[in-house]
Amino acid sequence: MNARTEPAGAKAEPDTTARPPLIREFLLVAGLFLVYKLGRRLAIGHTTEAFHNARRVWHLERAAHLPHENAVQSALLHGETLVHLANTYYATVHFPATVVFLVWLYVRRPAHYVWARRVLAVVTTAALVLPFTFPLAPPRMLTGTGLVDTARVYGPSVYGPPSSDHLSNQFAAMPSLHFGWALMVAVGLIAATRSRWRPLWLLHPALTLLVITGTANHYWLDALVATGMLGLALAVIHPPRHTATTARRGTGRLTTPEPVLAGAAR
Template sequence: MTALTEPAEAETDPDAVARPGLIREFLLVAGLFLVYKLGRQLATGHTIRAFHNAHRVWDLERNLRLPHETAVQSALLHGDTLVRAANTYYAAVHFPATLAFLVWLYLRRPAHYVWARRVLAAVTAAALVLPFAFPLAPPRMLAGTGLVDTARVYGPSVYGPPAHDHLSNQFAAMPSLHFGWALMVAIGLIAATRSRLRPLWLLHPLLTLLVIVGTANHYWLDALVATAMLGVALALFRPPHRAPTTTGVGTGLAVPRRRVPAGAGR
């Protein structure tokens, strides 16, 4: 009788899946980012409705007794360095972090890469539809709230005056893809890695949430809607199953689980 020494799960281990073609994936991901930018531009306008909806969202948050956005911003405004750091995080981390996440998965976890790309594409597509039905001015534009447009006052800013900004739709605050993508980065890395410290990746969406609210670019509800959309996408696209491991006694090393041959030990 020949002993079976290979892991029983080797045939289904997603780490062994061949990664998709580089050119094809580059075009797909580049297309995703391009559609994101162009789609937001197509939903421009609707200024009156956007401000009307902004007042509705603001009042709804107060009725729900959600924390006041001004409380978060007040903490940022204690020092110029802190508020500029928050503005820089908002402007410079969103796209590079998501791209780095996809590149790492593509190189190290191909099956998880395909899953994450599908989830991000689904969330982004849904997020592009909502501004047509529910245009929303960000809280930094809403008079009477006491909020400051921190990017305009302290810099750096990624937006110009709304009337002359042809690169983005500033009336598409809901949902917050800043938060939705950040949360997916954290969930994806937690699903694709085995480190005991991997829950720390949740600090990225948490910091992103504080930044988008503190800089008055988004309401709390923008993040909640993005979370709901991500939840639906995650229900539709399940992550690949990783082969289980056992821990080597006294070493702390992950060791593949082996199949015990019939009759062993008799």
């Protein structure tokens, strides 16, 4: 296998599963994204309730002795360059990283692509419910916390004033799909690859968690809820097994997959 065609640390068996039709997959993924954006926009108009819920979440986190979001933000605010990088990461990495992940799986691991697309679809669709039932203002909007809206102060920002922002619902902080998608990217690459370095993919959701809390765009609980939703989806939708014949690393010999060996023994 040519390692240059795979992400760093992403070594695994070739996937001989037939790829789904490209146009159909593009329409499915694009349609899911548009439905999600439209659904979040339909959940606007609950400003008072969103701030009430924000105070409840803030006090619940303190009662549960979760770390203060202020601690992460204080570390970012030690340098303007660092906080600017965090804002840039929040604004530019979330969606492109997920797209690259899906494209790589589609090309290199079609069976895992179908699995990952289904999991993301379930999690994203489920995330449409909470803005209707539990609208939530992000911590950057909550007064009395000492948190700074880092994107507005230091830039770049993907949001305008809530009253004039017609592209997003800023009162839909829970769950954090920034974190949920990042965690799925890591889980998906770990499941689809075989390199001993593949656990390093978890650095992506770990960094995302620090960014979303440090920039005051999300609470810890937003990430925890996203994790729970992803966990439920993964419990129902299982990844495919590696079944392709592979060449043993460093030799010219071929290794027969374990299920085949088991069948031959019988």
